Amino acid sequence: MNKTKEELLAARSFSDGEVIKQILQGKKQLLEILYDRYATKVFHKCLSITKDRHVSEDLSHDIMVKVFLKLNSFKGTSDFSFWVYSITYNHCMDYLKKKKRLRFDDFEDMAYAHVDTADIELEHKVLKELQLEQLTILFEELKPADKMILLMRYQDGMSIKEMVATLQLGESAIKMRLKRSRERLAELLKAVHHEE
Numbered sequence: 001m002n003k004t005k006e007e008l009l010a011a012r013s014f015s016d017g018e019v020i021k022q023i024l025q026g027k028k029q030l031l032e033i034l035y036d037r038y039a040t041k042v043f044h045k046c047l048s049i050t051k052d053r054h055v056s057e058d059l060s061h062d063i064m065v066k067v068f069l070k071l072n073s074f075k076g077t078s079d080f081s082f083w084v085y086s087i088t089y090n091h092c093m094d095y096l097k098k099k100k101r102l103r104f105d106d107f108e109d110m111a112y113a114h115v116d117t118a119d120i121e122l123e124h125k126v127l128k129e130l131q132l133e134q135l136t137i138l139f140e141e142l143k144p145a146d147k148m149i150l151l152m153r154y155q156d157g158m159s160i161k162e163m164v165a166t167l168q169l170g171e172s173a174i175k176m177r178l179k180r181s182r183e184r185l186a187e188l189l190k191a192v193h194h195e196e
Contacts, residue, residue: 016080049092086166146181
């Protein structure tokens with residue numbers, strides 16, 4: 001086994017931070033490790049947003065290239081996975097905006113910056129009471145922007161602070177987006193129960 005293969009094999013057990021440090025010191029062959037760790041996750045994240053396998057393949061390839069090109073700007077102040085997912089969400093949003101499938105003007109109304117905590121708790125309760133299958137069906141009826149913000153919060157478990165950093169919006173705007181997205185999902189649920 002040659003030295004490069006031995007180094008690559010040994011580096012597979014390293015943390016992301018250790019791998020990145022060595023890449024930045026010139027060991028570019030270790031990019032393969034980051035690719036193996038994140039390419040599939042990035043693809044599935046893109047697929048959950050676009051619902052198009054071919055588009056998601058292209059987007060995930062572009063995102064991984066962007067991650068590698070920007071690697072020296074990763075400061076290590078947050079998890080590398082969070083940094084990669086931030087790039088992923090932003091890249092997917094840019095794609096959707098270009099395709100005019102995502103409208104942000106719905107979300108920029110700051111007049112509703114005050115969000116009632118009781119309303120949020122009630123909406124959480126309603127969402128938790130949904131059966132998973134029913135929720136999945138209803139979820140597909142949401143606009144891409146609503147789906148994306150709900151995925152960030154509930155599937156990926158991102159905090160409001162992380163969402164602020166990812167979407168580059170104020171905390172009140174994020175809370176309003178979440179509130180409106182949950183309300184739209186709750187409206188769909190009420191319509192289903194009304195039909196039953």
